[in-house]
Amino acid sequence: MHRSEGVTRRRIVASGLAAGAALAAGGAVVGRRPDQEGAPGAASAVDRGRLPRVIRPGRQHEWDAHLGRDVAGNRLPPRHQRLLLCALANEPTPERAWQAEAALRRVERAVPLGHHGLLLTVAWGPSWFGRIGVASPVPVAVALHDAELPRLDDPVCVLHLGSDDERLLERVERALFRGGTLLRAGGSSDRSGPTDLCGLLRVTERRTGFVGAGLPERHRAGVVGLPQDQPLPTGTPMFMGFQSGLKRNQATEDDVTIASGRWAGGTTMHVSSIALALDSWYRSLDDRDRVRRMFAADTTPAKVRRSPRGIDHPADVDVAKVADQQSVVGHAQAAAAARRDGRPVILRRDFDSADGGAARVHFVSLSRSIEDFVATRRAMDARPAVGHGAVGVHVNNGITEWMTVEARANLLVPPRRERICPALPGWSG
Ligand code: HEM
Incomplete structure (x- = not known):
């Protein structure tokens, strides 16, 4: 079944460690077999519990149906956008991946999909694939003209975030990386677990900006x-x-x-x-x-x-x-x-x-x-x-x-x- 339907991602029998407690707590607690302690990247025989349920398209880049349109039918990009270039904060393990996915889903439960809410894609660079010993499906960037001398970045991961609501975007970024909390619709906070990616990723560069009528002039001075x-x-x-x-x-x-x-x-x-x-x-x-x-x-x-x-x-x-x-x-x-x-x-x-x-x-x-x-x-x-x-x-x-x-x-x-x-x-x- 599809993960975006919120089903259990992997239900491998736990070896008696905290699995019941993990499920009782909504899956936010992750158990590990003692023999796997400190074995980064190893296949983990744990019950990671249920990921928070949230419905999203199977294609991350499927933004168009959730964007506004002008009178001519052109899609209008989110008015405020951010690119967060990230490095690994820790050794990537299945547990940390699980926690990061769960955190993203909690964010998505708190903020509706769309230009009034949040649009989000997560992308991975050649350095990520190199790190896990897998052939990269994309090449490292190169200069594309004799007359250009760009820095050739190879971040492990880039998050692209967009929203018409700049303050909401700021709150999402804070929840993901700077210790902020997000309130769900109705004002309650999500108690099923953290909304941050800090166990896996750290931001090395922020690129911020805007697109939409009037915004360039507002930033001109x-x-x-x-x-x-x-x-x-x-x-x-x-x-x-x-x-x-x-x-x-x-x-x-x-x-x-x-x-x-x-x-x-x-x-x-x-x-x-x-x-x-x-x-x-x-x-x-x-x-x-x-x-x-x-x-x-x-x-x-x-x-x-x-x-x-x-x-x-x-x-x-x-x-x-x-x-x-x-x-x-x-x-x-x-x-x-x-x-x-x-x-x-x-x-x-x-x-x-x-x-x-x-x-x-x-x-x-x-x-x-x-x-x-x-x-x-x-x-x-x-x-x-x-x-x-x-x-x-x-x-x-x-x-x-x-x-x-x-x-x-x-x-x-x-x-x-x-x-x-x-x-x-x-x-x-
Ligand atoms: C300073 C940055 C740029 C600005 C302000 C800009 C702006 C525009 C504008 C106004 C158009 C025509 C209207 C439309 O987009 O629908 C256009 C077309 C286009 N631009 Fe750019 N552009 C920029 C950079 C680039 C770059 C770096 C590329 C990469 C190759 C690119 C690729 C294209 C393509 C593929 C089209 C459409 C061509 C077609 O109709 O087949 N642009 N751009």
């Missing part, structure tokens, strides 16, 4: 990389002045789901941190110039307004020819060269940030394989166009002139039943 003498376009959801993630320009969740094999039902995730320097974006370009660079060289602000669900850029575009004729290549136009069967192959879940007092995008991209992300990122660079017309590596070439990639990481988002310690011996299965 004093932030490096943003114009200080003029407001951002009224109601813009992102620092660069446009709405992103339009329906026609996104892969679907089905598109990015791993279809078969060991990790079927999961997806892969690329996480990068991109610094923005937008003074000249706003000072030197007018609306038309910005639209040409963001969308396509022959696009106008009026056409963008008439296409609220996005523009279907052709995948077979000859960017060198566009550069010869228009002296500019558009960002979405170039990235569209990676489309398959008429659709993009990555699902973007990025958000803006003012972390450290500087404007940035925390770019989160889901795809069936990391190769799909890499192909899209390379397409975005429009290499064949460089040297044609006035197009250079960073000049008149989409939005590359205004962004610097500072960090990259690749991760696996396992299906929900393995969202904690995937493939850990004695735990997965």
Whole structure:
């Protein structure tokens, strides 16, 4: 049966140690056979009891049905988001994995699923798989352009949290890592056990941010990389002045789901941190110039307004020819060269940030394989166009002139039943 239905995960006969007590206490107490004491990672013959019952989709990345929508039917990302990059706090054992899964479920019992409540995915990097001696389903990230020098991160685990309610998000993070408690609907606290992951994970880096009408302007003052003498376009959801993630320009969740094999039902995730320097974006370009660079060289602000669900850029575009004729290549136009069967192959879940007092995008991209992300990122660079017309590596070439990639990481988002310690011996299965 499926774990998200809240059934007992593993009911192996206990060797007389505390099993009855564990069940009586709602499963929060974990027994160990004396001969396994101190045998990290070993298959554990204990009754771990019942995991708290909570109903969630089998695919962790299944957020779309739980997001808000605008009038055009585009999904609206959670207005506040966090990425918590984690290292192991302790040796991973089946017991600690059990406790972490139970803690996540208690959090999910306290906070409803959805953009008003909480959206959460847990992803694992190559270093995790290396640690448990299992071949990593994703490669360690590499630089994707001669002209970039990103830090190549390989965190054991990354939690991606989203909510429209910033205070709720803060409370969830505190419950997970900083000793906070969460009240359930109705005001009672969950007495079945702890809601923190501290026995397994510790946070090494927090990336925080937002996306949605008005939020970029609210964060503009004093932030490096943003114009200080003029407001951002009224109601813009992102620092660069446009709405992103339009329906026609996104892969679907089905598109990015791993279809078969060991990790079927999961997806892969690329996480990068991109610094923005937008003074000249706003000072030197007018609306038309910005639209040409963001969308396509022959696009106008009026056409963008008439296409609220996005523009279907052709995948077979000859960017060198566009550069010869228009002296500019558009960002979405170039990235569209990676489309398959008429659709993009990555699902973007990025958000803006003012972390450290500087404007940035925390770019989160889901795809069936990391190769799909890499192909899209390379397409975005429009290499064949460089040297044609006035197009250079960073000049008149989409939005590359205004962004610097500072960090990259690749991760696996396992299906929900393995969202904690995937493939850990004695735990997965
Ligand atoms: C500074 C960061 C970025 C901003 C502000 C940005 C913004 C946008 C906007 C406004 C669009 C068109 C509308 C829409 O999304 O629906 C778009 C399209 C797109 N962007 Fe970005 N983008 C950024 C970085 C990236 C990166 C790093 C990638 C990775 C390859 C990427 C891949 C794409 C793709 C695949 C499309 C759709 C292309 C298609 O329609 O086939 N973007 N982006």
